[in-house]
Amino acid sequence: MPHRNAPLTETGRLRLARCVVEDGWPLRRAAERFQVSVTTAQRWASRYRALGEAGMADRSSRPRRSPRRTPIRTERRIIKVRLARRWGPARIAHLLRLAPSTVHRVPRYGLARLAHLDRATGRVIRRYERDRPGELVHVDIKKLGNIPDGGGHKVLGRPAGRKNRTNAGYGYLHTAVDDHSRLAYSEILPDERKETATGFWARAQVFFTSCGITVERVLTDNGSCHRSRLWRDTLAAAGITHKRTRAYRPQTNGKVERFHRTLLDEWAYARPYRSEQERRAAFPAWLHAYNHHRGHTALKGQPPASRVPNLSGQYT
Structure with a gap:
């Protein structure tokens, strides 16, 4: 099959060649008639003389010999x-x-x-995407070291930054990402206890509901807060099915894991902050940009909001 920009199909080549070989047209006239170069007209006429109609078929572009090919x-x-x-x-x-x-x-x-591939097993990673918003929401927690007042090693250098980091503590990023749209809701909280995780989910569910998304299933890892009765009862009361990933298999929850990687690259470590308060103050604006303006490669360059009609204003 000729490529999409080819001026001649096999039928067109045959017509051109017959005009030159059988009807005696000059090459230049035939080339003008079929809107190709004189060299092209000569090539198809020569093949027709040598091979007839069979010579009009496409040939492989592979060379007969490749002396420099790797053994x-x-x-x-x-x-x-x-x-x-x-x-x-x-x-x-x-x-x-x-x-x-x-x-x-x-x-x-x-x-x-x-x-x-999964590097550990060599098996091809199965990728999937749910058909509608809310069918599955990925939830995960990311532990993140706080930046001490005055800045860390990116501002002060390694020796001073290490000394200044004493007792800086940690923050815990609780995140929920919709599987279909990649719409994200995230908060920085002081711990990952069951009461904290459950309170986060209550606020996340309110957020998704305000966007017109009804959550049907939630996928989490096997952390203690997500195995608690409080977490189980909270989801059950809302009519939400809880699913957990297989042990030692974080790829199953890959969409929220990938969100955390993007978050670290584009917000947490994007520039040298001089305090944890400065970094946290920049978080809401970054999260809004992620949901509404940042193009997502899995969504063909569109932001997550483009897949949530009630959020983007495209009411159906």
């Missing part, structure tokens, strides 16, 4: 290491004493990308 034995060694250790090109090149560019050029022979 098959070397390719097999590269693929063997790739399968056994699940390493990237740079580490494989160091082990086999090759140039990283050489390893990059070797085709993967149907192997999945490393980004799509």
Whole structure:
């Protein structure tokens, strides 16, 4: 099949070639008639003379010889290491004493990308997305070290920052992310006890309800606060089904884990704050930008609000 910008299909090539070979048209006239170059018209006319209609079919662009191709034995060694250790090109090149560019050029022979694999087991990661907002909400807690007054090591340097950090304490980011829209609600709280986690969820549910989202299921890890009777009874009273991830399998709760990684890169460690209060003061604005303005790669560059009609004003 010709590419989408090709001026000639197989039928058009045959018509052009017959105009030149059988009807005696000059190459330039035939090229103008079919809106191609003279070189193209000559190529199809020559193939028609040599092969007839069969010569109008597409041919592979692969060269007959590739004298500089990596030897098959070397390719097999590269693929063997790739399968056994699940390493990237740079580490494989160091082990086999090759140039990283050489390893990059070797085709993967149907192997999945490393980004799509679970490095521990080698299995392809199954990715999913719920069909509607509220069908599943991911909840998780992230422990984050507080910034001491005067700044940490990014402001004062390593020695002074380490000394200034004494008794700075920790904050706990409680986060709920909707699976379908990636809409996030997050708070910085002093601990991760069951009363704190349950109170956070009560406020998160109010937030999702105000956005027109009815929460049906909640997915959490196996932390003690999420295994408590208080957490269980709170969700049951609201008619919400509670699901827990498999032990030692954080990938199951990957959407909120990925949100925390983005949060660390773009807010928590984005610039050198001089106090924890300064960093926390910047959090609400960043969270609003994430929900309403920041393009999300999983949403084709649109922000989470674009998938929540009642939040973006697109009422249905």
